[in-house]
Amino acid sequence: MQGTDTDLVERALRDGEPLPGTGGFAGQLADGRAVRDVLGRYPLFTERDAPGTASADPSDLDRPVRLPAGTVRSGDGDRRVWSLPEPPTFDHDRRAVAAVREAVTGSVAAVAGEDVAVAFSGGVDSAAVAAGLPDAPLYVAGFPDSPDIAAAREAARLCDREEDLTVVELDHAAVRDLSATVARATGRTNAMDVAIAVPLVAVARRARGDGYQRLAVGQGADELFGGYDKVARAPGDPRVDADTVRGATRELLAGLPDQLERDVLALRAAGVEPVAPLLHDRVVRAALRLPGDLLVDERGERKVAFRRAARESVPDRVAFRGKRAAQYGSRAARELDRLAREAGFERSGGDHVAQFVADLAGDVPAIACPARSE
Incomplete structure (x- = not known):
């Protein structure tokens, strides 16, 4: 088990x-x-x-x-056999933020150990994990001009962790190799999944090469705490069906199993075991009790409660920083598109990156979904 x-x-x-x-x-x-x-x-x-x-x-x-x-x-x-509970919301903002803070700090502390490193992109999610693991090294991957590397360097400096940060610079040869690894491990060749996983696997390989067996990641915070633009725009965004921010947040949680399958399989293929402390049951319980205005406030600020909780352990400039998704912040998506076109796969086909990755990977496993679940 x-x-x-x-x-x-x-x-x-x-x-x-x-x-x-x-x-x-x-x-x-x-x-x-x-x-x-x-x-x-x-x-x-x-x-x-x-x-x-x-x-x-x-x-x-x-x-x-x-x-x-x-x-x-x-x-x-x-x-x-199980569905997420629907608990009542917190009746006080301060109590809510304190509950989130306690859950996050306790869950992060529980994964501490000499064999753990941190995937650190400079955003509030990975910074909150890093703050609870002060002895763990930090790793970021991206192209040399990427926003993620710049953000990680700045956040490490603000958190007085500059000496702990290792930057893994990507190039086209690395992206080709990493994309094939992701496809073979996960059975996925689509542009989104591959571009998300490429920088994560790059970080994992370097950490494993440095002797670390586990990689602490910040996955789950966006889904639990209202981090997506389409959640913030509910009910006006056609990408969600829910008519409230809370409802949209729960709707997005349904996509987590698919994402986590990709991440776990890809990271294991790179030789590390992922740990996601922000997805521990105690954090999930606290997040499910947040009212809508502690997910997204009236100004459109996202992950309100999580950011307020994090500010006690990370500087405000990090706690309240906006950050692009990994596939864009690392430049992996941009360069995958470029490589596919340079290899002769036409963008007009709509799946040129998937064709390119499948060509790189060769034998990609086919994983079926069940017909139905009763």
């Missing part, structure tokens, strides 16, 4: 408890059933024609089928 012990998962099943106090889990129970936590923080796959055969690595299986989050799979099919 990844993430925790089987006994705890069995108790969570008996009690119907979706957030039993873990950082996620996935694996097989004693009776052979496969199970994955409510947010899908660890990936799990089973053999198409033999659901009792499961693995965290789809390459171990001939015809892997991913297990949806919150689901138990047996020979009788899939059964959804």
Whole structure:
């Protein structure tokens, strides 16, 4: 069982408890059933024609089928057993921010160790993780002119961590190699997934080469705390169906299992085990209780409660900094597009980057989604 012990998962099943106090889990129970936590923080796959055969690595299986989050799979099919709770909101802003701060600091401190490094892009998410791991080295990857490298250097200076920061500069040869690694590990060749994973895998490889076995990441903060523009614009943004900021935030949480599968598989292929303290159950519980104006305020400021909580451990200039998504901040998306066109794949086709990556990777595993979950 990844993430925790089987006994705890069995108790969570008996009690119907979706957030039993873990950082996620996935694996097989004693009776052979496969199970994955409510947010899908660890990936799990089973053999198409033999659901009792499961693995965290789809390459171990001939015809892997991913297990949806919150689901138990047996020979009788899939059964959804957990959904996120809908707790009442905090009744006081100060109490809410304090709860977020306590949850974040406790979860980050719990992953400390001599074998952990931090993926550090200079934004508030990775800075909050780094603040709780003062002895861990920091790594950032991007092209030399990228915003992420500039932001990481500035944030490291403001946090008095300049000597802890290692910059991994990307070039076209590295992007080709990293893209193929991502595709082979995840089964994905689309431009978005590959561009997101490339700088993360670059960081992981360098950290592993330096002797670190775990990589602490800031994943989950945007989904939990209202970090996306389309959430801030709800209900007016056509990219979300919800008619409130809180509803849009919960809607985006449904996409986490897919993202986390990509990240975990890619990082493991690079030789490190990812740890995501901002996705621990205690942080999720606190985030689910935030009212809309502590996710996005009337001025459009996003991740309000999280930023206020972080400002006690990181400078305000870092806590309240806006930052581009990794694929853009690292310049990976731009350069992938350029490489694909230079290799003769036409942008007019709509999937030129995917064709380019598939050509680089060669044999890309096919991972199926289940037909339905009952």
